[in-house]
Amino acid sequence: MRMEHISKRFGDFYANKDVSLDVRKGEVHTLLGENGAGKSTLMNILIGLYQPTEGKIFLKGREVRIESPSQAVKLGIGMVHQHFMLVEAMTVFDNIVLGDKNHKGIFIDKEARKREILALSEKYGLDVQPDRLITEISVGEQQRVEILKALYHGAELLILDEPSAALTDIEVEGLFEIMNKLISEGKSIIFISHKMREVLRISDRITILRAGEVVTTVNRGEYDGQGLANLMIGRELSASQYEKKDSQAETVIELRGAEFNKESKHNGLNGVNLSVRKGEIVGIAGVDGNGQTQLAQLVTGVIRPDQGEVSLKNSKVAVFDPDNFIREGVTHVPEDRNLQGLIGDMTIADNLVLRTTDKAEFSSGGGLFLKKGRIRNYARQMAKKYDIRCTSVEQDVRSLSGGNQQKVILARELEAGPDLLVAAHPTRGLDIGATRFVHDEMIQARDSGVGILLISADFDEILEMSDRILVIFEGQIMGEYSGKNPPIEEISLAMTGK
Amino acid sequence: MNKLTKSLSSFVVPLISILLAFLVGMIIMVCMGKNPADALYFLGFGAFGNAANFGTTLSKATPLIFTSLCACFAYRCGVFNLGGEGQFIMGSVAACYVALRSGITGVPAMILCLAAGMAAGGVWGLVPGVLKITRGQNEMIISIMLNYVATLFMGVVYTNWLRDASVPQTEAVPNETKLPRVLTGMRFTYALVIAIVVGLLIYYFLFWTSGGFKLRAVGINMTASRFNGFPVKRYILTSFIVSGAIAGLGGAAELLGTQFRLINGFGAGYGFDGVAMALIGQLHPIATMVVAVFFAALRTGSMTMQAGTGVPTSVSDIIQALVIVFTVAGMALTKLPQFEQLRYRLRSRKGGNAA
């Protein structure tokens, strides 16, 4: 497989520019790049979901045009997406035979096809249970279903998009075994990742993408992790430059034995104890989907615990309602900006004053008449202070880039003068500049006495920012570590449940 | 999209839709062997030609303003109230009872009737609201079912309980309780004044108060509103009640100002018409009122058109229906990414020429 001079433009933005890539039979070829470097776009072109603006694709030496996903499937290209493309209301079997074109006939011969699936599953050690519903099986098994699905549809070239993001270390080991089996059978794999350790272990060759362009392609062993990281980011990566603090100030929030939906391993909390003091950043480390969402919603009053207590500033909370928590000085940078944080079809100014329109500063008579001029001026100040890049503060917040949207939220939440800031994945999907900005602001807030609960699946972010680190796994807190010289090995192990 | 181009496109799309709808209407007229120019002349004359005609247009517009404001207000809070018709009817039934049975007449009776209408409409709006927030029900189906129930209930009232002797209709409200005309010689009454005041109040509330601001936020993104501490359910329920009350007030005002009695077909279709007008008016209360007057003009004018040229009034119904079909499609079109790209390209070309 060879891609030559591929470009893809969205509006005035180049997601890929003049990208060339070749993958040999029986190799693992890694695409390395940061979020937004154009990896996913490139792969979506390869599987026919997007059409390239320019460029050619060759398969086994012949030029092909991949105009639709069905063509890609026919050509033997299969992809396991980062967000699985599985129909949750259906069984594993249904998902695998979905869209099958190899079998003639109107009806599905369930027994015969199940035998085929099980044989294939055995051959590559995939171990799936065809009759279970997707919602009933673990994330690791869902991924194996995805791989099996691609193989069943005749994939020769397999694209794995960040396959380890949602997996535990043990599951990752299993995945690597499967990948080794696949290449020994002559399949080719494009592996997309930004985890250096995995990349170095499994890849035969590595292509590095930065800002939509290819930096270089190297063989394994040519560079070490640090070298690759430098190529990926384009500058030297420095160690944490933030000073760690050991706060002894009063506690802003304390959870004792908090439980929510505790039977669920992925969406529940089980006996969580934690506290955050003023002037410290407590980092919650863990692989995505181990109860972080519920934790963030619990400490902001969106959900009520089934069991246990929550205290704000040493008084027990009785009413679980976001409004109540906000009045107690808790603010929230939620994990899904567009869904939970912003009113997309309202302006930047509107979003900045979302909760404060009743205040005398922005309206007279306690909300009876809005002072729109004041609101606009305030928004302009905020845009300057928080570096929100926009043509006008009257612009719909939806039209901003992710980084600027996040700055709008950050401005709103920090200007509220909180005692506790809950930040869930605050830099997810942001570029380096915006990430740096968000981090600087959070540190500044900490130094001015705000307690911060930082929830992130990005381990580097946790290490860089946290004064104390707590590890969450399947809804339980596995341990607590100091942010100064944290025991990285031990923490990584705790994240996998040990 | 910045504010200016946004308001521009929300103005341009309905305008183009109206032109297109008229174009189709004229093609239909030609196919029927009529002269479209004549028809349009009569249409315009019938609606706006003299003071009397214009008065009729405004009088016809009044109930439409109420039901379209009803739809507009609810939709601003993110709920689709399709029950405007039922709320309108229940309002008129309540007003009718007060007017005929309370024994009071004159201005106090008017005020009482209007208040009763508002209350009845509000209660009729409360039902789908409560079912939505407590049972997660689909408010559209419930509110439509309630339209049929209201229509049948009104049937009970005019065929049984308040029947006027042998005719299946109620007695007329006493003359002293009828809403007076604003200008002699023009048919519209103080009901129109009330409608306009309601429209302006809604505009003020939605765009100049903190409560309206939050209500709009809830309407656009309920999840984010909840995360930001707004009492979402309370807003939804309130919007249903207020929206129902507006329609109920409209029903009462229509009874006291124009119809005077309940009869088969009273209020029929006003609810859906209101939804259509609110959508064409881009959910802006003032634009919505203008659209209501425009629709009323089409209806009034079409009578004259039929008398003058023989083009049936239902051509004007088709034109109205096409306006909504085109507007909604047009708004969707302007939101497509391809459309944004096209506009970007046009703009950059223009920029290139200037440089």
Add this chain to the structure above:
Amino acid sequence: MNTAFIANLILATVRMAIPLLLISLGELYGQRAGMVNIGLEGLAAIGSLVGFLVSFVTGSNWLGLLCGALAGVAVNMIYAFATVTLCADHTVYGMAINIFAPALASFIYRVYFGSGSELSQITLMRGVAIPGLKNIPFFGDLLFNQTPMVYITVAIVIFTAIFFKRTQAGLNYKAVGEHPRAAATLGISVIRVKYLACVICGALAGIGGAYLTTCYSNTYTEGNVAGRGFIALAAVIFGRWTSGGILLACLFFGFCDALQIRLQVGSFGIPYQFFQMIPYIATIVVLTLIGAKQAGPKANGKPYRREQR
């Protein structure tokens, strides 16, 4: 209560359920592909008029039903274009159809028949007995001596059940309503399935409307669909998005309708309008009882854009 009363009730239940069932099945095909169409009322209205008009002109009820279906498809293509291609809001556009289609129907009626002329009538489709089965005592005459449309509708219910449960095409079709992007990655043409869904939905809703004028009542009156389009929406929810469940739901609503007509005859001195409210109130009660535990297709009502970032 005698057997004649019960027999009449069952007969009426079936007759009332059929149009509802046709329209609901249309909606099922729509929603299984993620197309929530609340314009059913309008589609049925245009189907009803065209069905009547064609039967009136040609004298053939079959041709009437066919043309009713075509009219439903034609109008629903406007909806399909707006919602699939232009990504318009399904609910809003469904409402537009609900306003447009009845206006079109009444326009055609008035142009053709003129206003104020006396009611035109047609001959209704006659019942066909199924030999053998017809001779079963009591039920034989009730269930196997119906118009062919009843048998056809039941056949569609069975076909639908098999289609969604057992066939490859049905599985692919369902995936479009559940997770269109997943379907697309497997080479299923989401757009094509969605348009196909609109064709089927328009056709069935159109036939449902045409049934009212060709098999049920021999005249056309404005508003003769009388909320069936909306009750059908409730029937799909009540029937849990399966054709069997929808069959039961429609029989229930048909029963309510049949009951109210019988009760009206009985009268008991209560205004007949109260009986007429029964089907509508039953709909509200049923929806309230089943509550929000509804689990429809996951991507229901969501626009699908091919190149979404």
